[in-house]
Amino acid sequence: xxxxxKGLLYMMTVVVLWGFSFVATKILLDFLDPLTVVxxxxxxxxxxxxxICRKRENYxxxxxxxxxxxxxxxxxxxxxxxxxxLVFTTATNSSLISATVPVVLLLxxxxxxxxxxxxxxxxxxxxxxxGVGLLVLNGAFNLHLNPMGDILMFGAVxxxxxxxxxxxxxxxRNMFIVSRxxxxxxxxxxxxLMVFQAQNLRIEIFSQNDALLVVAxxxxxxxxxxxxxxxxxxxxxxxxxxxxxxxGIYMIPLVTIIGDTLVIGNVPNIYVLLGAALVxxxxxxxxxx
Numbered sequence: 096x097x098x099x100x101k102g103l104l105y106m107m108t109v110v111v112l113w114g115f116s117f118v119a120t121k122i123l124l125d126f127l128d129p130l131t132v133v134x135x136x137x138x139x140x141x142x143x144x145x146x147i148c149r150k151r152e153n154y155x156x157x158x159x160x161x162x163x164x165x166x167x168x169x170x171x172x173x174x175x176x177x178x179x180x181l182v183f184t185t186a187t188n189s190s191l192i193s194a195t196v197p198v199v200l201l202l203x204x205x206x207x208x209x210x211x212x213x214x215x216x217x218x219x220x221x222x223x224x225x226g227v228g229l230l231v232l233n234g235a236f237n238l239h240l241n242p243m244g245d246i247l248m249f250g251a252v253x254x255x256x257x258x259x260x261x262x263x264x265x266x267x268r269n270m271f272i273v274s275r276x277x278x279x280x281x282x283x284x285x286x287x288l289m290v291f292q293a294q295n296l297r298i299e300i301f302s303q304n305d306a307l308l309v310v311a312x313x314x315x316x317x318x319x320x321x322x323x324x325x326x327x328x329x330x331x332x333x334x335x336x337x338x339x340x341x342x343g344i345y346m347i348p349l350v351t352i353i354g355d356t357l358v359i360g361n362v363p364n365i366y367v368l369l370g371a372a373l374v375x376x377x378x379x380x381x382x383x384x
Contacts, residue, residue, distance in 0.1 A: 103335055122312045141275070144275035191228060192249055203257075262332050
């Protein structure tokens with residue numbers, strides 16, 4: 096299997112993991128505050144990754160800075176901006192804005208390289224984004240501008256874009272160790288915020304069954320979505336390239352809807368089916384060689 100195919104396999108694994116993460120997060124938010132959920136999941140991921148690998152990497156001074164910046168951008172900044180944005184804007188707006196990550200990355204890379212990518216790539220990105228719009232809106236075109244929340248969500252988008260660029264620069268390093276160290280950095284940046292919020296900490300567990308559900312959801316987010324998710328995503332960026340890997344974001348709503356159908360039993364309508372077809376067509380067009 097060549098490098099690109101391995102990268103695509105890593106990327107698709109993460110798309111499935113992150114697609115189902117919304118279910119786990121929704122469960123946890125009934126019992127815990129958003130910041131508590133974010134901190135605990137990445138704290139668990141850090142402990143697990145250091146337990147598996149204690150090997151140290153000999154970073155240069157610039158690489159230490161890159162690891163710290165990546166941890167801040169991909170974990171602290173992205174997670175906090177997204178969670179705060181949801182206080183001011185709707186989940187629909189948030190989902191649609193987060194789906195702009197691939198095209199924002201494409202534009203950012205083109206500007207930095209002073210070279211315009213193939214127009215077909217942009218056409219594919221636009222088609223995939225329209226598909227995501229159909230998936231998220233589900234035929235109910237009710238969009239409401241929420242300037243504060245929408246701006247914060249775009250801040251989260253740019254955090255993830257620059258995180259991706261930094262990770263691509265670290266491609267020559269051991270991706271497990273890099274992922275472990277940036278997870279530690281991001282968790283460390285979250286810690287002061289967690290301490291600040293501790294005075295208003297909300298924990299609502301009413302029964303043993305609820306406690307087991309919360310633990311299971313935290314393990315899923317911490318082990319699979321955070322530890323394995325970030326490791327596999329970073330490997331995918333290294334093997335398949337940042338643009339190809341980031342296009343996987345278009346497929347996350349599709350996986351979420353499939354999970355919703357399988358777990359909850361909601362039958363997809365014509366808008367969902369059309370949206371899914373457009374997402375797949377757009378990604379194919381963008382990645383056509």
